[in-house]
Amino acid sequence: MTATAASVSEKLAQAIGALSPRSLPEAARRVAEDLLLDVFGLCLAARESDYVRALIAGLDGDGDGAATAIGHRRRLGAAGAALVNGTAAHGEDFDDTFEGGPVHAGAVIVPAVLAAAERFRPEGEAALLGIVVGVETICRLSLVAPRLVHKAGFHPTSVFGAVAAAAAVAATLGLAPGAIVNALGIAGSMAGGIIEYLADGSWTKRLHPGWAAQSGLNAALLARAGFTGPRTVLEGTHGLFNGFAHSRDGDYGKLVDGFGERWVAETLAFKPYACGTMAHPYIDCARRLAARGLAPEAIADLTCEVAEGTVHRLWEPLAAKQAPPNAYAAKFSTPFCIAVGFLTGDAGLAAFTAATVRDPRIRALAAKVRYVVDPQNPYPAAYTGHIRATLLDGRAIEERQPHLRGGAREKLPRAEIEAKFFANAEHGGWRRAQAEPARDLARRLFDGPLDLAALRG
DSSP: OOOOOOOHHHHHHHHHHTOOGGGSOHHHHHHHHHHHHHHHHHHHHTTTSHHHHHHHHTOTTOOSOSEEOTTOSSEEOHHHHHHHHHHHHHTTSOSOBBTTTTBOOHHHHHHHHHHHHHHHOOBHHHHHHHHHHHHHHHHHHHHHSTTHHHHTTBOHHHHHHHHHHHHHHHHHHTOOHHHHHHHHHHHHTTOOOBOGGGGTTOSHHHHHHHHHHHHHHHHHHHHHTTOOOOTTTTTSTTSHHHHHTSOSOOOTHHHHTTTTTSOGGGGOBOOSSSSOGGGHHHHHHHHHHHHTTOOGGGEEEEEEEEOHHHHHHHTSSHHHHHSOSSHHHHTTOHHHHHHHHHHHSOOSGGGSSHHHHHOHHHHHHHTTEEEEEOTTOOTTSSOOEEEEEEETTSOEEEEEEOSOTBSTTSBOOHHHHHHHHHHHHHHTTOOHHHHHHHHHHHHHGGGSBOOOGGGOO
């Protein structure tokens, strides 16, 4: 009798099951600590937002639970907390990015793991293992078939996030490899997330990481209780990649080879700007052009070399991107991001408001932004930026940004991540004295019993 070859999820489950908190490298722990701090701050920044208020109000009957909704006094069930925290962490598009995907890891994995650990296994070491496993899983999943999930009209963070969150929670709870396989298989039927929010700047993208976190949590809990899922959930005829990438021909070695030995998540990028990651290098170029003393009125046009894979999300339809209908849509408009960066010198939370979207100077400069596709652009392996400013007097001035600031080639120092946390907390109404215990928690959470009281308020 011929033995059945191990499926992709079975190989992944075996690798996860062989890990322990003490086997993790210091660099992986450091990334996990920075993710905690970043997610805490982002949840605090969004705590009074209209979309978080609506989400909490819509959780009918989910109250008086054991899990923390960051920045809120009301406690929720584990699934509700994962949903709220994941949505809040991604709400302003200010959360981390993995360049190869692109995917947002922290907004999915941290909420799922904290909800599971707080409710079922309140141990810091368990949370560390879960976060590191989940982040590594979502990053590696995004490398299997680059660009194809986005091209098919789906949000990779949401699709891969459900599966990665299941892996994360399974590791947190100490599930055996067989149960991990079932958790991954179940999560495949919970994955989803279309990108039609691009049409009008509506809120569904914000929801995607929270939904993925909740789905992965539920999948792992079902598997723990004995529910089964398909072992070929990833590569199968009707599996995840066939459904969402429209192809089964991915490189599954990118997911499983060296898992637990080589950590791709150590290159995770922390954002300096509150908008779509692919626009960041262009904002850097715009700020440098402004620093040269160029007057916006003297500019005839701004032409950018771009990757073909970014056009449908950040550039087209061009007229709509030059005049986004609201502040959220502006975050996914490279013309707007370039203009606001040039004129204000930043692209943080204050750059994306109803007032900035209506600002006639910003709108006038955004209308001058054009693009040409560069077939040699390395996206998604690397994010680059380029602007050629043609002036009314005929001169042309160019700026290039060869890599993503905050990414693997130019990491944000921990001091900047901490400064970002305090700025986000203040934006959400927490003064420094209230925010400092949350900062301290991010640095010691993995070292003892898990207690999230400092995050409630």
